[in-house]
Amino acid sequence: MSATIARKRISESTIHRLSLYYRTLSLLEKENYETVSSKELAKREKLTPAQVRKDLSFFGSFGTRGLGYNVNELKLKIESILGIDREWRVALIGVGNIGSALVSYKEFARQGFHIIKLFDNDQRKIGSNHKGIVVSDIKDLEKEVKEANISMVILAVPATVSQYIVDDVVKAGVTAILNFAPVNLRVPPFVHLRNENMSMELEYLSFAMVNNHAPKKPK
Amino acid sequence: MSATIARKRISESTIHRLSLYYRTLSLLEKENYETVSSKELAKREKLTPAQVRKDLSFFGSFGTRGLGYNVNELKLKIESILGIDREWRVALIGVGNIGSALVSYKEFARQGFHIIKLFDNDQRKIGSNHKGIVVSDIKDLEKEVKEANISMVILAVPATVSQYIVDDVVKAGVTAILNFAPVNLRVPPFVHLRNENMSMELEYLSFAMVNNHAPKKPK
DNA sequence: GAATGTGAAGGTTTTCACAGCA
DNA sequence: TGCTGTGAAAACCTTCACATTC
Numbered sequence: 001m002s003a004t005i006a007r008k009r010i011s012e013s014t015i016h017r018l019s020l021y022y023r024t025l026s027l028l029e030k031e032n033y034e035t036v037s038s039k040e041l042a043k044r045e046k047l048t049p050a051q052v053r054k055d056l057s058f059f060g061s062f063g064t065r066g067l068g069y070n071v072n073e074l075k076l077k078i079e080s081i082l083g084i085d086r087e088w089r090v091a092l093i094g095v096g097n098i099g100s101a102l103v104s105y106k107e108f109a110r111q112g113f114h115i116i117k118l119f120d121n122d123q124r125k126i127g128s129n130h131k132g133i134v135v136s137d138i139k140d141l142e143k144e145v146k147e148a149n150i151s152m153v154i155l156a157v158p159a160t161v162s163q164y165i166v167d168d169v170v171k172a173g174v175t176a177i178l179n180f181a182p183v184n185l186r187v188p189p190f191v192h193l194r195n196e197n198m199s200m201e202l203e204y205l206s207f208a209m210v211n212n213h214a215p216k217k218p219k
Numbered sequence: 220m221s222a223t224i225a226r227k228r229i230s231e232s233t234i235h236r237l238s239l240y241y242r243t244l245s246l247l248e249k250e251n252y253e254t255v256s257s258k259e260l261a262k263r264e265k266l267t268p269a270q271v272r273k274d275l276s277f278f279g280s281f282g283t284r285g286l287g288y289n290v291n292e293l294k295l296k297i298e299s300i301l302g303i304d305r306e307w308r309v310a311l312i313g314v315g316n317i318g319s320a321l322v323s324y325k326e327f328a329r330q331g332f333h334i335i336k337l338f339d340n341d342q343r344k345i346g347s348n349h350k351g352i353v354v355s356d357i358k359d360l361e362k363e364v365k366e367a368n369i370s371m372v373i374l375a376v377p378a379t380v381s382q383y384i385v386d387d388v389v390k391a392g393v394t395a396i397l398n399f400a401p402v403n404l405r406v407p408p409f410v411h412l413r414n415e416n417m418s419m420e421l422e423y424l425s426f427a428m429v430n431n432h433a434p435k436k437p438k
Numbered sequence: 439g440a441a442t443g444t445g446a447a448g449g450t451t452t453t454c455a456c457a458g459c460a
Numbered sequence: 461t462g463c464t465g466t467g468a469a470a471a472c473c474t475t476c477a478c479a480t481t482c
Contacts, residue, residue: 082429105317
């Protein structure tokens with residue numbers, strides 16, 4: 001249940017690659033692989049074998065020399081490192097466009113992120129039902145977040161109001177926020193904030209096409 | 220209209236930060252700022268002033284010593300670098316959960332990405348209307364993509380079928396793909412592929428909470 | 439023999455620090 | 461004086477290469 005404690009600061013890229021490894025290990029498990037080598041994992045992620053081994057080495061020695069990694073074992077290990085070996089109680093704020101799509105996004109639940117509360121400020125939406133969850137009034141945020149023991153919030157509200165909502169969320173004691181609004185939010189240092197900027201990758205594509213920018217090749 | 224040609228390979232991070240600068244410059248413009256310093260830009264993005272100046276320096280000298288950058292001028296410059304100073308004709312494939320949300324996502328259009336074609340393989344969806352666009356049969360992909368002069372595709376189909384669809388998209392001559400399915404796709408080297416993995420940032424949050432991983436502080 | 443785990447090397451990105459200019 | 465633009469230094473991240481283990 002508790003994660004391996006890392007000795008030194010782990011880079012963001014390493015964590016993101018763990019997510020990739022996790023996904024691929026789940027797939028390999030379904031394909032009935034017993035073991036997998038760093039070479040095979042690397043090939044599937046378009047990385048180098050050394051990169052895979054180095055990433056894992058920050059957290060321990062999970063492989064067997066001459067053989068590789070046990071697929072199921074490594075998957076469980078990464079689950080524990082990422083902290084997705086538990087049920088996260090998540091609230092989603094803003095049941096609009098993006099918000100409604102996220103409620104039904106099965107990938108979240110598959111990784112242990114359970115959206116169990118919905119909030120909105122629109123009277124027409126409050127009381128309505130989305131995938132079995134009744135939308136609450138944003139005014140009751142603090143009370144309901146505490147009652148439901150929520151530890152993460154997904155923010156899918158318009159950019160113009162998101163800072164106000166974040167302030168409320170922080171007041172309610174939540175320390176992890178995933179923000180979908182294209183805006184830079186202020187949070188106290190003890191609150192974890194990540195942004196999901198869906199235009200960014202389109203802009204990267206646009207840049208790549210206009211500048212004929214080839215992807216970085218590994219090896 | 221054409222982008223400044225960069226002398227050396229530009230890093231992915233630099234391009235992503237240009238997206239951030241662009242967003243903030245748009246905001247500063249609305250707030251009637253005439254000029255902005257690297258210090259102020261950095262503060263808003265939680266970066267260092269040196270980082271901002273270095274990023275921009277790869278593409279030219281856009282500032283005035285002692286004064287800073289002209290907000291509107293720099294914004295136009297970044298538009299041109301990112302290639303969002305034009306209208307991109309985009310097709311969206313998969314009008315499900317995520318797909319329907321993306322059709323209505325105004326941020327895309329604001330940056331020049333115009334979704335003008337929708338495709339699905341579900342007979343119940345084909346012919347239906349989303350934001351004024353009639354959903355086409357995926358079988359007509361190649362023909363319609365060519366007729367409509369589409370240059371980018373957003374893929375919002377289930378992971379299980381996405382590789383087949385990508386193959387069709389590539390056959391239709393599209394060279395830029397944004398994939399929302401949590402899966403590693405194969406494309407020929409001349410096709411630009413980017414992945415939007417919405418679970419990744421939640422997993423990062425989970426990791427950060429469990430490991431008490433503070434965000435990297437600039438400066 | 440095969441593949442991991444890891445110091446050391448190599449490469450890339452960020453930050454420093456200051457010359458140069460408005 | 462104030463702030464940019466940029467070589468050089470520092471920090472960080474990736475790859476190499478090999479001793480080690482099964």
